[in-house]
Amino acid sequence: MSQPEMYFFWITVSCYIIAAFSYLYRFYSGSARADAVGTRLAVAGGIANFLVIAIRTLSTGHLPVRTLYELNIVVAFLAVLVFLLARRRFSWVSLPGIISVSFAFLVMGWGYADSTEALPLTPAYRSRWLAVHVLFALTSTACYVLGAAAGIFFLLKDRFAPGAEPERYRMLPEKEILEESGVRFILLGFIAGTIMIISGSIWAKLLWGKYWGWDPVETWSLVSWLIYGIFLHLRFTHGWRGRKLVWLGLGCLVTNIISFWAVGLVTPDTYHTLDQITRPIE
Amino acid sequence: MKNRVIKLLVSSRTALGLMSAILVYILAVVYLSPLTGDGQSWFGGWWFAAALVGLGLSIVLCTLRRAVRLYRASSEESQQKNPQGPPAVNEILTGLNPGEIEDRLRRKGFRLYSGGEWVYGVKHPYSSWGSVLFHLGLVAILAGFGISAMFGMRGEVMIPEGVAVRFPGELNIIAQGPFYSDTGPYLAGLREFTVSKVNGEINQVRGILDFMAGDFRYQYQTEINNPARYSGYYWRIKDYGYSAHLVIRDKSGNTVIADYANIGKANGRHHDEFLLPDGSGFTIDFLEPASADGSGNNNPGAGKGRAAIRISFTKAGETGVPAQGTVAEAAAANIGDYQVGFPDYRYWGIFDVSRDPGEPLVYLGGLMGIGGLAWRAFFIRKRIWIRFAVENGATLVSWTARADYFSSLFGNEVRELLDDERGKV
Numbered sequence: 121m122s123q124p125e126m127y128f129f130w131i132t133v134s135c136y137i138i139a140a141f142s143y144l145y146r147f148y149s150g151s152a153r154a155d156a157v158g159t160r161l162a163v164a165g166g167i168a169n170f171l172v173i174a175i176r177t178l179s180t181g182h183l184p185v186r187t188l189y190e191l192n193i194v195v196a197f198l199a200v201l202v203f204l205l206a207r208r209r210f211s212w213v214s215l216p217g218i219i220s221v222s223f224a225f226l227v228m229g230w231g232y233a234d235s236t237e238a239l240p241l242t243p244a245y246r247s248r249w250l251a252v253h254v255l256f257a258l259t260s261t262a263c264y265v266l267g268a269a270a271g272i273f274f275l276l277k278d279r280f281a282p283g284a285e286p287e288r289y290r291m292l293p294e295k296e297i298l299e300e301s302g303v304r305f306i307l308l309g310f311i312a313g314t315i316m317i318i319s320g321s322i323w324a325k326l327l328w329g330k331y332w333g334w335d336p337v338e339t340w341s342l343v344s345w346l347i348y349g350i351f352l353h354l355r356f357t358h359g360w361r362g363r364k365l366v367w368l369g370l371g372c373l374v375t376n377i378i379s380f381w382a383v384g385l386v387t388p389d390t391y392h393t394l395d396q397i398t399r400p401i402e
Numbered sequence: 403m404k405n406r407v408i409k410l411l412v413s414s415r416t417a418l419g420l421m422s423a424i425l426v427y428i429l430a431v432v433y434l435s436p437l438t439g440d441g442q443s444w445f446g447g448w449w450f451a452a453a454l455v456g457l458g459l460s461i462v463l464c465t466l467r468r469a470v471r472l473y474r475a476s477s478e479e480s481q482q483k484n485p486q487g488p489p490a491v492n493e494i495l496t497g498l499n500p501g502e503i504e505d506r507l508r509r510k511g512f513r514l515y516s517g518g519e520w521v522y523g524v525k526h527p528y529s530s531w532g533s534v535l536f537h538l539g540l541v542a543i544l545a546g547f548g549i550s551a552m553f554g555m556r557g558e559v560m561i562p563e564g565v566a567v568r569f570p571g572e573l574n575i576i577a578q579g580p581f582y583s584d585t586g587p588y589l590a591g592l593r594e595f596t597v598s599k600v601n602g603e604i605n606q607v608r609g610i611l612d613f614m615a616g617d618f619r620y621q622y623q624t625e626i627n628n629p630a631r632y633s634g635y636y637w638r639i640k641d642y643g644y645s646a647h648l649v650i651r652d653k654s655g656n657t658v659i660a661d662y663a664n665i666g667k668a669n670g671r672h673h674d675e676f677l678l679p680d681g682s683g684f685t686i687d688f689l690e691p692a693s694a695d696g697s698g699n700n701n702p703g704a705g706k707g708r709a710a711i712r713i714s715f716t717k718a719g720e721t722g723v724p725a726q727g728t729v730a731e732a733a734a735a736n737i738g739d740y741q742v743g744f745p746d747y748r749y750w751g752i753f754d755v756s757r758d759p760g761e762p763l764v765y766l767g768g769l770m771g772i773g774g775l776a777w778r779a780f781f782i783r784k785r786i787w788i789r790f791a792v793e794n795g796a797t798l799v800s801w802t803a804r805a806d807y808f809s810s811l812f813g814n815e816v817r818e819l820l821d822d823e824r825g826k827v
Contacts, residue, residue, distance in 0.1 A: 240603045243626035296810040304808055311775050318543075318768040326627050329556065329638050329754040331547065331764065334445050339432055346425045350418060356807060357414050 121236040125175040128168045129193075129232070135165030136200070136225035143218045147288055155214050159207060162200055162221055169197040169224075180238045185254040187239055188381075192231030194255075195380075196224035198262040202305075206266060210301060212293050216269030223265050249323035257316040257341075261380055263309030264348075268373040270302030271366040278363060299366065303355055306369060310348050313376075317345055340379030347372050412467050417460040424453050451551075458544040465537040468530075492813075494799050494820050500790040503799065506819050512786065521788045529783040529806060535774030542767030549760030552579040556756045559590075562645050562664060563748040566591030566612065569635075573755060582757070585633050588615035595642065595749035602692070607639055609751050634757055641752040644672055644688045646711050649734075649743035658740070664750050687712040688747070689728070711744050713737055782806050786816060 121129070142158030145151060172193050176184040184190035203220040207213045277289050277298065292298060320338070321331040332338065351372050354360040360368075410416050431445065496503070504514055504521065512523035557575040561567050566589045591612040598605045608625040613632045622630035622637075629638035645662040652658055658678055665674040665688045672688035689710040714726035715738045725738025734743035784805045791798040799820055805812035 240600065240605075243604060243606050246606065247627040249627075293814075294810065297814065300808045300811050304811070307779050307807075311772070311779055314775055315772055318772065322765070322768070323627075325758070325761075326629060326638075329629075329636065329640070329756050334431075336432070339428060343425060343428055343432075346421055346428075350421055350425070353414070353418055353421075358418075 121238075122175060122179055125172055125179070128171045128175065129228070132165050132168040132172055132196075133225050133228055135161045135168060136196075136221050136228070139165060140218055140221040140225065143214055143221065147215055147218065147291070150288055150291060158217060158221075159204075159214060162204060162207075162217060165221075165224075166197065166200045166204060169193065169200065169228075173197060176238075180240075182241045182245070183251055183254070185250065186241060186245065187231075187237070188234045189231035189236050191254075191258070192227040195258040195261055196228045198255075198258050199224045199227075199265055202259070202262040202266055206301075206305065210293075212291065213266075213270075213301070215273060215292060216266060219269035219272060220262075220266050244327055247323055247326065249319050249326070252319040253316055253323055256312045256319065257380070260309040260312035260316055261376055263305050263312060264373050264376050267302045267305035267309060268370055270298050270305060271369045274298040274302060274366050275363065278366075295362075299361060302366065302369060303352075306348065306372070307352060310345075310352060313341075313345050313348065317341060336383045337379060340375070340383045344372070344375040344379045347375050408463070411456075411460050412463045413460075414464050417457060417464055420453060420457040420460060424450075424457065427453070454544060455548070458541050458548075461537050462541050465534050465541070469534045492801050492803075492817075494801070494817065495796050496799060496820050497796055498820070499797055500792070503788070503790070503797070503820060507786070507788075510819065512784075519789050521790075523786040523788065525784045526781040527783055529778060529781045532774045532777030532779075532781065535770050536778060537774070539767045539770030539772070539774055542763050542770060544767075546760035546763030546765075546767055549763060550579070550758045551760075553581050553759045554579050554757045555582045555584075556754065558640060558752055558754050560664070560750055560752050561590065561592040562662065562750040563592050563595045566614065569755075585635075586615065588613055588633065590614075590632075590637065590753075592749075592751055593621070595751055597642065597749070607642060609639055609753075611637055611753075634759070636754075636756050636758065638754040638756070639751055640754040641667070643667055643750050644690075644709070644747050645750050646686060646688060646747045647745050648711075649745065650678075651741045651743075653739055662748065682715065682717040684713055684715045691731070708732075709747055711742075713742055715740060782808065782812075784812050 139158045139161035142154045142161060146154040146158060173184055176190060176193070180186070184194060199220050203213065203217050207217065273292055274295055277285060277292055277295055280286070280289065293301075320341070324333060324338075325331045351365070351368055354368070355365055427450065498506075507514060507523050511525045513525070513527075514521055514523045516522075555575060555578040557570075557573040557578075559567055559569075559573045567573075569588050569590050570584045571587065589612075591614065593610040593612050595607075595609045597607050606625055608623060611622050611624055611630050611632075613620045613622070613630075615633075620632060622632065624630040624637060624639060626639060629636045631637070643665055645664045647662050648659050649657065650659040663674070663676055663686065665672050665686055667673070672690070673685065675683060675685045677683045689712060691707050691709040708731045710728050710730045712726065712728045714724045716724045725740075727735050727737040727742075729735045729737075729742050729744040731744055731746065734741060736742075782805050784803070786801060786803045789800040791800075801816060801820070803809070803813050803816045
């Protein structure tokens with residue numbers, strides 16, 4: 121990790137932490153100033169985060185998606201970017217920022233604690249599909265996190281009868297809007313996840329000679345995609361709404377987190393490390 | 403009975419049930435396969451293929467039913483552009499006049515149809531077809547997999563550098579569809595193989611393949627992630643190793659071996675065992691050359707750009723410390739009862755060869771799937787029924803807004819649009 125990268129890394133983390141607390145303060149106090157401060161800090165953190173990614177790319181000579189640290193700085197950036205774009209469209213989205221921005225600094229800290237060592241790209245990584253596959257995978261996670269955040273605020277608001285909620289919950293829109301927004305973010309994540317799975321299959325065909333190899337990470341990605349697919353069908357075709365849909369959405373996020381982080385950690389036998397020249401699929 | 407089966411397949415609940423069943427099965431395999439030791443075979447069973455075919459069929463029928471409904475609905479809608487209008491459920495008083503409101507709606511992309519007291523507006527009327535396209539894309543992908551499984555094949559072949567093999571005669575077939583038929587024979591030769599390293603780490607692996615059929619010759623450079631394609635077959639580098647050129651002579655100076663020995667891999671080492679004509683044997687460890695910058699050389703005996711072999715002789719029926727030594731490239735050494743020469747070496751490559759006739763469908767299905775989903779998600783059909791009453795310079799707007807998805811969000815958009823303060827487009 122070069123010195124400029126380290127400086128910008130800590131600027132990013134500091135901005136994200138203060139932004140998350142500003143949004144939290146906004147939620148508890150209703151302060152509009154805290155909201156503005158939080159958004160400015162999230163933007164500043166996002167710019168610093170982008171610089172971390174750019175410096176890392178220049179110093180390693182490749183898109184930073186090789187190690188846990190690199191993946192986490194990119195997913196943190198995308199989580200904040202997706203949040204800020206949604207915030208631009210819906211002003212109330214600053215409150216789910218408590219979750220999205222906290223997610224960003226937590227995964228950055230986790231990546232930093234793991235290892236910041238730069239590893240060279242093995243030949244298996246040298247594919248034009250790398251950027252498409254990984255960036256859409258991370259974008260889908262960023263969208264799912266924001267969808268889950270909207271869902272959590274739905275559940276918080278849903279504890280109260282309409283009109284009987286404490287003052288701070290009136291900053292949030294009606295429950296229907298919260299639920300629909302959450303589903304909308306999840307739908308965007310599902311599109312990104314679909315692109316991730318299809319591009320990954322094409323890449324696997326070129327690299328391993330097979331579209332699908334039932335590798336643990338592949339399998340869990342498919343599980344997560346199918347569960348989100350079922351979620352969307354239940355919402356759009358079978359009319360599921362309210363608490364049960366939101367809880368299902370939170371469960372879906374768990375499967376995404378498992379496929380993104382947990383499987384690689386607990387299953388060293390995954391091809392997705394791409395450490396070998398090329399791994400035969402039998 | 404026939405109708406019942408069709409009804410069952412046409413139901414979206416069946417598709418959803420099959421999706422859930424496949425999901426549960428996959429999860430079960432993930433957890434159970436470590437006990438049985440082979441997860442792959444669980445997905446190769448006919449029941450899993452049958453579930454996928456059933457899901458594909460159910461998606462096709464549900465999609466067709468949906469397409470027919472949409473077609474009928476769109477033709478009905480085009481015939482009555484200005485329906486009577488639903489009961490008004492929202493009212494807003496605005497400073498905008500009706501003409502301004504209609505302009506705003508048009509600028510937002512609505513087509514307006516007026517007649518009678520109601521104005522009917524619609525945006526993205528064909529959005530629902532995106533869903534049809536997405537599901538047909540999924541079916542095309544499944545069909546592509548199915549065609550490849552039935553008409554395709556997978557095999558592998560080892561080719562030492564500078565050698566050609568006969569296709570398909572020398573191919574070791576791993577999987578073959580029941581309707582697979584190979585193309586005419588040809589020769590595939592490995593003209594050149596290179597392993598480039600940077601800082602001691604493998605950077606890229608390349609091979610130049612010659613495909614020869616009669617007088618026709620086609621050359622293709624292949625590398626990791628970029629397989630060669632010839633006559634409908636992919637040739638993909640799967641693994642590589644070294645072939646050491648050995649010249650072994652006995653005490654009397656008689657040549658025992660003068661040939662290339664293809665050294666296999668064991669536990670990450672380039673290591674192999676060979677037999678001599680007299681029944682004794684020897685083992686070889688190939689010590690890879692260091693890169694030009696000298697980095698990454700963990701092999702004592704090998705140097706910059708210069709490989710070496712460590713060789714141990716064992717005699718049949720004898721135990722004890724075998725005769726062993728290291729011979730650098732382009733050198734010779736006496737080891738035990740033999741003189742070992744190591745003039746040079748070359749690579750061998752294992753190529754994964756596959757035929758995948760369903761590939762165009764998989765690509766097409768992928769594009770249809772992504773395109774259909776994006777179409778459905780970004781161009782949602784939105785409809786609005788609106789009625790104006792002008793009173794004392796203000797306009798009372800009665801309206802109902804419906805979107806295929808996210809009607810509440812759309813309702814908010816309409817409220818903002820009708821609001822003369824915030825709704826500036």
